[in-house]
Amino acid sequence: MAKKIGVTMEVGNDGVAVITISNPPVNSLASPIISGLKEKFRDANQRIDVKAIVLIGNNGRFSGGFDINVFQQVHKTGDLSLMPEVSVELVCNLMEDSRKPLVAAVEGLALGGGLELAMACHARVAAPKAQLGLPELTLGVIPGFGGTQRLPRLVGLAKATDMILLSKSISSEEGQKLGLIDALVPPGDVLSTSRKWALDIAEGRKPFLRSLHRTDKIGSLSEARAILKTSRQLAKKIAPNMPQHHACIEVIEEGIIHGGYSGVLKEAEVFKQLVLSDTAKGLVHVFFAQRATSKVPNVTDVGLKPRPIKKVAVIGGGLMGSGIATALLLSNIRVVLKEINSEYLMKGIKSVEANMKGLVSRGKLTQDKAGKALSLFKGVLDYTEFKDVDMVIEAVIENIQLKQNIFKEIEKVCSPHCILASNTSTIDLDVIGEKTNSKDRIVGAHFFSPAHLMPLLEIVRSKNTSAQVILDLMAVGKAIKKVPVVVGNCIGFAVNRTFFPYSQAAHMLANLGVDLFRIDSVITSFGLPLGPFQLGDLAGHGIGLAVGPIYAKVYGDRMFRSPMTELLLKSGRNGKINGKGYYIYEKGSKPKPDPSVLSVVEESRKLTNIMPGGKPISVSDKEIVEMILFPVVNEACRVLDEGVVIRASDLDIASVLGMSFPSYRGGIVFWADTVGPKYIYERLKRLSETYGSFFKPSRYLEERAMNGMLLSESKSSRSRL
Numbered sequence: 258m259a260k261k262i263g264v265t266m267e268v269g270n271d272g273v274a275v276i277t278i279s280n281p282p283v284n285s286l287a288s289p290i291i292s293g294l295k296e297k298f299r300d301a302n303q304r305i306d307v308k309a310i311v312l313i314g315n316n317g318r319f320s321g322g323f324d325i326n327v328f329q330q331v332h333k334t335g336d337l338s339l340m341p342e343v344s345v346e347l348v349c350n351l352m353e354d355s356r357k358p359l360v361a362a363v364e365g366l367a368l369g370g371g372l373e374l375a376m377a378c379h380a381r382v383a384a385p386k387a388q389l390g391l392p393e394l395t396l397g398v399i400p401g402f403g404g405t406q407r408l409p410r411l412v413g414l415a416k417a418t419d420m421i422l423l424s425k426s427i428s429s430e431e432g433q434k435l436g437l438i439d440a441l442v443p444p445g446d447v448l449s450t451s452r453k454w455a456l457d458i459a460e461g462r463k464p465f466l467r468s469l470h471r472t473d474k475i476g477s478l479s480e481a482r483a484i485l486k487t488s489r490q491l492a493k494k495i496a497p498n499m500p501q502h503h504a505c506i507e508v509i510e511e512g513i514i515h516g517g518y519s520g521v522l523k524e525a526e527v528f529k530q531l532v533l534s535d536t537a538k539g540l541v542h543v544f545f546a547q548r549a550t551s552k553v554p555n556v557t558d559v560g561l562k563p564r565p566i567k568k569v570a571v572i573g574g575g576l577m578g579s580g581i582a583t584a585l586l587l588s589n590i591r592v593v594l595k596e597i598n599s600e601y602l603m604k605g606i607k608s609v610e611a612n613m614k615g616l617v618s619r620g621k622l623t624q625d626k627a628g629k630a631l632s633l634f635k636g637v638l639d640y641t642e643f644k645d646v647d648m649v650i651e652a653v654i655e656n657i658q659l660k661q662n663i664f665k666e667i668e669k670v671c672s673p674h675c676i677l678a679s680n681t682s683t684i685d686l687d688v689i690g691e692k693t694n695s696k697d698r699i700v701g702a703h704f705f706s707p708a709h710l711m712p713l714l715e716i717v718r719s720k721n722t723s724a725q726v727i728l729d730l731m732a733v734g735k736a737i738k739k740v741p742v743v744v745g746n747c748i749g750f751a752v753n754r755t756f757f758p759y760s761q762a763a764h765m766l767a768n769l770g771v772d773l774f775r776i777d778s779v780i781t782s783f784g785l786p787l788g789p790f791q792l793g794d795l796a797g798h799g800i801g802l803a804v805g806p807i808y809a810k811v812y813g814d815r816m817f818r819s820p821m822t823e824l825l826l827k828s829g830r831n832g833k834i835n836g837k838g839y840y841i842y843e844k845g846s847k848p849k850p851d852p853s854v855l856s857v858v859e860e861s862r863k864l865t866n867i868m869p870g871g872k873p874i875s876v877s878d879k880e881i882v883e884m885i886l887f888p889v890v891n892e893a894c895r896v897l898d899e900g901v902v903i904r905a906s907d908l909d910i911a912s913v914l915g916m917s918f919p920s921y922r923g924g925i926v927f928w929a930d931t932v933g934p935k936y937i938y939e940r941l942k943r944l945s946e947t948y949g950s951f952f953k954p955s956r957y958l959e960e961r962a963m964n965g966m967l968l969s970e971s972k973s974s975r976s977r978l
C-alpha cells in the first residue's frame with residue numbers, strides 16, 4: 258500500500274486549525290511536507306474563521322526531523338538547491354511571527370527539525386515519555402531550522418549546548434522541568450489540551466511567547482562566554498576531527514552577541530557549508546547503512562515473523578559468556594549460565610554482577626533495574642534447565658572438538674525449536690555442527706568484547722541455517738540493543754577477517770624500522786581510538802598467537818609473519834591483562850609507552866631482517882596510514898567479492914561498530930571509495946613490488962580500479978547469503 262504523505266488542515270467549530278504532518282514512519286520533513294506546511298500556515302493565517310493553530314504529527318509521532326534522504330541526494334548530486342529555505346520563511350515568518358498563536362502537540366518524538374518546528378510554536382503540550390532532541394551533529398550538520406538559537410533561549414545555554422554537542426535527547430518529563438514543554442498531559446489529552454492552550458493565548462489568558470525573542474535564560478554575556486569556553490573544550494575532546502561541533506558553537510555565539518535573528522541567518526549559512534562536508538557524507542552514509550542491515554533478502558521479505566525468545570542458556574561464563582549474559586538480562590531475557598565446575602560458575606556469576614555494578618556506577622543503570630535483571634539469572638552445572646530454553650549461546654574456549662561435543666549434547670537436551678548458536682570467532686560453523694542433525698538451527702552469534710557494551714552482533718549464517726533462525730536472532734539482537742549484521746561463514750567472518758591485515762601491516766612497518774608508538778599515534782590521529790599495538794595489548798597477545806595459525810591456514814598467501822608477538826610473550830608481556838605489553842598499564846593512569854619494549858622490537862627486526870640495506874625506512878604519516886589501512890581495504894574487497902556480506906554498506910557499519918573505524922569516514926569501504934580504488938590499487942601494487950605479496954592487490958580491487966568503478970557498486974558482487 259502506498260504511504261500517505263502530506264499536510265492536512267482541519268478547522269474546528271472552536272476556531273482552531275489543526276495542521277497534521279503525515280509521512281510514515283517518523284513524519285520526516287520531506288519536501289512535500291515543507292511546502293505543505295508553508296501552504297497550510299499561510300492559509301490558516303489568512304482565514305478569518307481560524308483563531309489559533311495546533312501543529313501535530315500523525316500516528317503518535319510529532320516528527321523525526323528533516324528528511325535525511327535529501328542530504329543523501331545533495332551528496333550524490335552536489336546540488337545545494339535541493340535544500341529548501343526554511344529557517345526564515347517557514348519557521349520565523351510563517352510560524353513564530355504569525356499573528357495567530359500556534360501550539361505544538363507533541364507525541365512520541367520531536368527530533369531535529371521536528372523539535373525545531375515545535376520550538377517555533379508559541380507553546381508546547383506533550384505526552385509523557387516523548388523523545389526530544391537535536392541530533393543533527395551526528396549527521397555532520399548543525400540544527401538548521403533555528404534550533405541553535407531557540408533551544409538555548411528555552412532551556413538555558415549550558416543545557417542546550419550539552420544537548421546539541423552530545424546529541425543527547427531528553428524526555429518530555431525533563432523537558433517540562435527545563436521549560437521546553439509547557440504542559441505534560443496524558444496521551445489522549447494532547448490534542449484537546451493543545452487546542453485549549455492555543456485559544457487561551459488567542460484570547461489573552463496565556464502569554465504569547467516567541468522563543469527567539471526571549472533572553473531570560475541566556476544570562477549575562479560573561480556567563481555565556483564562560484559556558485561557550487567549556488563547550489569548545491568539550492568539542493575538542495569529543496570531536497577532534499569533525500567541523501560541525503565548533504561551527505555550531507560559533508553559530509550559537511553569534512546569536513548571543515548579535516541577537517537570535519542574526520544567529521538564525523548565520524545558522525543557515527553554516528548549515529549549507531557543512532552539508533557538503535566529507536564528515537556529513539560519511540555520517541549520513543552510516544545512518545542509512547545501519548538501517549539497511551534490517552533488510553536481509555529471503556529472510557525479512559518472505560513473510561516470516563520472529564518467534565519470542567524468553568529464556569536463553571549461555572554455555573561458558575568467561576569473558577564473552579558473562580558479557581553476553583549481561584546483555585540478555587538487561588533486556589529482561591531469562592538466562593541460565595552453564596559452567597564446567599562450581600569455581601568457574603562462581604567466577605562467571607561474579608563477572609555478570611560486576612558488569613551490572615560497573616553500569617550502575619557509571620550512571621547507565623539504576624540499582625533497581627540491575628536487581629531486577631539479576632533476578633532473571635541462574636547459574637547451573639548441568640543441562641536440566643535446558644529443556645525449555647528458546648536459544649543456547651555457546652561461548653566456551655575456542656576448541657573444535659569441545660564445541661562439536663557440546664552441540665551434539667545440546668541437540669539432545671533442548672527442544673527441537675531451540676536455536677543453537679555459537680560465539681566462535683574462528684571456527685567454521687559447518688564444522689561445529691558436523692556431528693549433529695540440526696544444521697538448520699545452528700548459527701553464529703559473534704559478539705564483540707566487551708559483549709554487554711559493544712554494539713555489533715555478527716550473525717553468521719552457514720549454508721544450512723534456516724531463514725527463521727536468522728530472523729529470530731536478528732530480533733534478539735535488536736532486543737538487546739545491538740545492531741545485527743548478517744554475514745557469511747568464513748574464517749574471521751566479516752569484521753575480523755577484513756581487519757586481520759591491520760596488526761600484521763603494523764608489525765611489518767615496525768620490522769621495517771618505523772617506531773611503533775609513532776604508528777599508533779598516526780592511526781589514532783586518523784580517527785581510530787586505538788592504534789594497532791595498543792589494540793593488541795588490549796586483546797592480549799596470547800589470543801593473537803593462538804589465532805595466527807588459523808588465519809595462516811586459509812589466508813597464508815597474504816600474511817606477514819612477525820616473530821614479535823612470540824618474543825613479547827616470552828619477555829612476560831601479555832598486554833593489559835598482566836599490566837605490561839608495548840605499553841605499561843597502571844591502575845588509575847593512562848597507558849604509557851614502555852621504552853624497554855624496544856629491545857623486543859630490535860630482536861624481531863634482526864630475525865625478520867627486512868629493513869632495506871639494514872636501515873630503517875623513512876615514511877610519512879600518510880604512507881603509514883596507507884600501508885596499514887590499504888591492506889585492510891584489500892581484504893574488504895575479497896569479503897565483498899566472495900559475498901560474505903549482503904552489501905558493501907554492511908561492512909561499513911560493521912567496521913564502525915565492531916572495530917570503531919571512524920563513523921565520520923563512513924566505514925571502511927565508503928572511505929576507500931572516497932580515496933579512490935585506482936589510487937589504492939596503484940599504491941598497493943607498488944608496495945607489493947617492494948615488500949612482497951602481503952600488499953598484492955586483490956582481483957576485485959584490480960577490476961574496480963581498471964573499470965573506474967567504486968568498490969561499493971553492487972554490479973558484480975556475488976552475495977553468498
Ligand SMILES: CCCCC[C@H](O)CC(=O)SCCNC(=O)CCNC(=O)[C@H](O)C(C)(C)COP(=O)(O)OP(=O)(O)OC[C@H]1O[C@@H](n2cnc3c(N)ncnc32)[C@H](O)[C@@H]1OP(=O)(O)O
Nearest residue numbers: 283285321322323324325326340369370392400401402548
Ligand atoms: C534546510 C534544511 C535544514 C534541516 C535542518 C534540520 O535541523 C536537520 C534535521 O532535522 S536532520 C534530521 C534529524 N533527525 C534525526 O537525526 C533523527 C533520525 N532518526 C532516528 O533517530 C530514528 O529513526 C528515530 C528515533 C526517529 C526512530 O527510530 P526507530 O528505531 O523507531 O526507527 P528507524 O531508525 O529504524 O527508522 C525507521 C525508518 O525511518 C527512517 N527515518 C528515520 N528518521 C528519518 C529522517 N529524519 N529522515 C528520513 N528518514 C528517516 C529510517 O531511515 C527508517 O527507514 P527504513 O526505510 O529503513 O525503514
Ligand SMILES: NC(=O)c1ccc[n+]([C@@H]2O[C@H](COP(=O)([O-])OP(=O)(O)OC[C@H]3O[C@@H](n4cnc5c(N)ncnc54)[C@H](O)[C@@H]3O)[C@@H](O)[C@H]2O)c1
Nearest residue numbers: 573574575576577595596597601652653654655681682706
Ligand atoms: N575474547 C574475545 O575477545 C572474543 C570475542 C569474540 C568471540 N570470542 C569467542 O568466544 C568464545 C569464548 O571466549 P572467551 O574469551 O570468553 O573465553 P574464556 O576463556 O574467557 O571463557 C571460556 C569459558 O568457558 C568455560 N568452559 C569450558 N568448557 C566448558 C564446558 N564444557 N561447559 C561450560 N563451560 C565451559 C571455561 O570454564 C571458561 O570460563 C571463544 O569461542 C572465542 O573465540 C572471543
